[in-house]
Amino acid sequence: MSRLLRASILLLALASCGGGNFSAPRNLDDACAILRQRPAYWKALRATERKWGIPVHVQMAAIYQESKFIGNARTPHRYALGVIPMGRQSSAYGYSQALDGTWEEYQRDQRRRGAKRDRITDATDFMGWYMNESSVELGIPRNDAEAQYLAYHEGRTGYANQSYLGKPWLVDVAAAIGARSEMYAEQLAYCRR
Numbered sequence: 720m721s722r723l724l725r726a727s728i729l730l731l732a733l734a735s736c737g738g739g740n741f742s743a744p745r746n747l748d749d750a751c752a753i754l755r756q757r758p759a760y761w762k763a764l765r766a767t768e769r770k771w772g773i774p775v776h777v778q779m780a781a782i783y784q785e786s787k788f789i790g791n792a793r794t795p796h797r798y799a800l801g802v803i804p805m806g807r808q809s810s811a812y813g814y815s816q817a818l819d820g821t822w823e824e825y826q827r828d829q830r831r832r833g834a835k836r837d838r839i840t841d842a843t844d845f846m847g848w849y850m851n852e853s854s855v856e857l858g859i860p861r862n863d864a865e866a867q868y869l870a871y872h873e874g875r876t877g878y879a880n881q882s883y884l885g886k887p888w889l890v891d892v893a894a895a896i897g898a899r900s901e902m903y904a905e906q907l908a909y910c911r912r
Contacts, residue, residue, distance in 0.1 A: 785814070
């Protein structure tokens with residue numbers, strides 16, 4: 720085998736290993752298993768809890784709903800006539816599914832121009848920042864995953880105007896997030912021992 724061919728194969732193998740781990744953890748219904756499989760998540764979630772006061776279980780429930788813990792998650796494509804691609808449904812991207820405009824606001828406000836939506840530390844900090852602002856502006860308790868999610872999904876103005884009341888499916892999703900948050904809280908209390 721020539722040196723060029725061997726070098727090419729080695730380069731291809733190395734390139735396939737790089738780029739980050741964007742797959743979902745194996746067991747999304749077990750907070751302890753998620754954190755055992757991805758220790759970096761625990762560090763990021765705890766740092767956000769210390770900085771913004773948003774509990775780990777609330778963050779995890781929101782990330783589960785938004786991206787299923789997939790770092791490079793995107794919204795589906797839209798199609799005209801069922802076949803002609805028309806772009807994505809929105810600019811939402813990453814663990815937190817933050818929209819371009821909201822992400823840019825966070826970057827400016829926090830002076831974090833290098834922050835990336837597909838980096839767990841940045842995504843959790845973003846969620847903490849957003850949920851903390853919702854708590855300050857709207858009086859939503861930091862540990863109320865259901866209300867925090869409604870404000871996260873609808874925006875603070877939409878939440879204040881109760882736009883979610885016209886979306887029964889969203890109210891159901893928020894209730895499921897509240898239940899998942901409680902489940903994660905119980906699991907985290909057990910696995911921290």
